[in-house]
Amino acid sequence: MSVRKLKPITPGQRFRVVNGYDAITTDKPEKSLLLPKKRSGGRNSQGKMTMRYKGGGHKKRYRVIDFKRDKSGIPAEVKSIEYDPNRTAFIALLNYQDGEKRYMIAHNGLKVGQNVVSGDNVAPEIGNCMPLANIPLGTIISCIELRPGQGAIMARSAGAFAQLMARDGRFATVKLPSGETRLILETCSATIGVVSNSDHQLLVSGKAGRSRWLGIRPRTRPVVMNPVDHPMGGGEGKSSGGHPRSRNGIPAKGFRTRSKTKASNKYIIERRKK
Numbered sequence: 191m192s193v194r195k196l197k198p199i200t201p202g203q204r205f206r207v208v209n210g211y212d213a214i215t216t217d218k219p220e221k222s223l224l225l226p227k228k229r230s231g232g233r234n235s236q237g238k239m240t241m242r243y244k245g246g247g248h249k250k251r252y253r254v255i256d257f258k259r260d261k262s263g264i265p266a267e268v269k270s271i272e273y274d275p276n277r278t279a280f281i282a283l284l285n286y287q288d289g290e291k292r293y294m295i296a297h298n299g300l301k302v303g304q305n306v307v308s309g310d311n312v313a314p315e316i317g318n319c320m321p322l323a324n325i326p327l328g329t330i331i332s333c334i335e336l337r338p339g340q341g342a343i344m345a346r347s348a349g350a351f352a353q354l355m356a357r358d359g360r361f362a363t364v365k366l367p368s369g370e371t372r373l374i375l376e377t378c379s380a381t382i383g384v385v386s387n388s389d390h391q392l393l394v395s396g397k398a399g400r401s402r403w404l405g406i407r408p409r410t411r412p413v414v415m416n417p418v419d420h421p422m423g424g425g426e427g428k429s430s431g432g433h434p435r436s437r438n439g440i441p442a443k444g445f446r447t448r449s450k451t452k453a454s455n456k457y458i459i460e461r462r463k464k
Contacts, residue, residue: 193389196396206396209389213280215302216270219253220283223293227252227276229405247405250275256284256292257333257341259308259319259379264288268304268317271296271386278348280386282317295333295346297383308379316383322354322362323376329354332385334364335378342381349388352380361457369463412437 192210196203232244253274266284269291274281282296284306294306299316308319314326325331332351333342345352345367356363361373395401398408413431415423421439422431434442448455 193392202397202399204396205394207392207394209387209393211273213271213296213386214273216272219251219272220291220293222291223254223283225252225254243407243409244405245407246402248275248403252276253281253293255281256294257343257346258339259294259342259381260339261286261290261292262309263307263312265305265307266292268300268302268306270302271300277346278387278390279346279350280348295342295381296386297332297381298386298388299383300386314382317381319379319381321377321379322364322374323357325354325380325382327354327356329382330384331364331380331382333381334374335380336374338375338377338379340378342379346385348385348390351384354380363459366462369460370458371460373457373459 192212193207194210196206196208198204227250229247229249230241230244231246232239232241234240253272253276255274264286266286269283269285272281272283272293277295280296281293282300284292284294286292294317297316300306304317306315306317306319310321310324312318312320312324314320314324314329319333322331322334330351331354332345334344334352335341336343350367352367353365354362355365355371357376360375360377362376362378363371364374365371401407412420412422413429417424420437421435425431436442440447
């Protein structure tokens with residue numbers, strides 16, 4: 191895991207910080223696990239733009255990731271660690287002993303040739319997937335399910351991790367990457383370890399063009415809009431825009447919009463830190 195600062199040979203390279211990609215072992219994906227990925231450009235089925243500031247960018251193909259890790263008790267060898275254009279984390283190609291190949295989210299410390307396994311009674315080692323009921327307390331985990339058998343939906347991005355704090359009855363208490371402490375059914379599974387590519391947060395793109403390669407178009411600031419377009423628009427000269435708020439008038443800084451009667455409120459022990 192390392193980052194490199196480039197020499198300022200062009201204005202765009204002056205502040206550029208790139209990933210060293212030390213962990214990557216191959217640049218050719220497994221063809222059987224690729225799917226086409228159609229781009230919407232922010233348009234819906236009628237062709238109307240519903241999401242602004244999206245469009246263009248380099249063509250990608252989707253890598254089919256095994257978030258469920260449901261091949262219980264069958265060991266798999268890590269064949270390669272690969273780059274995935276669809277996510278910030280790296281992915282690992284697994285060769286199962288029964289001949290099947292699958293991709294999983296790679297974790298820090300995962301090496302080529304290492305064996306990983308999922309199931310109820312497996313060792314709590316990096317890359318292994320097991321129910322929260324069987325993971326030792328205090329363990330660093332990631333790729334966590336919210337409903338049993340649903341597949342991992344939490345703590346999946348680069349460098350993300352959660353911590354198993356306690357167990358009480360049917361529920362385990364988990365501290366999530368946002369700082370929120372939450373109850374999760376202990377029959378839900380999670381993977382041991384921190385998600386790979388922790389250096390992702392240190393990268394600096396260096397120029398506007400790199401955002402365009404990623405399919406991100408320039409964003410218009412609300413204060414330069416007209417009053418018809420945004421509550422912060424209008425005014426003579428360079429106006430401050432007043433209190434920061436969203437396009438439909440909801441205050442932006444710390445205003446609580448979560449419903450008081452939301453069903454999952456009873457599972458949240460402590461809200462995230464600001």
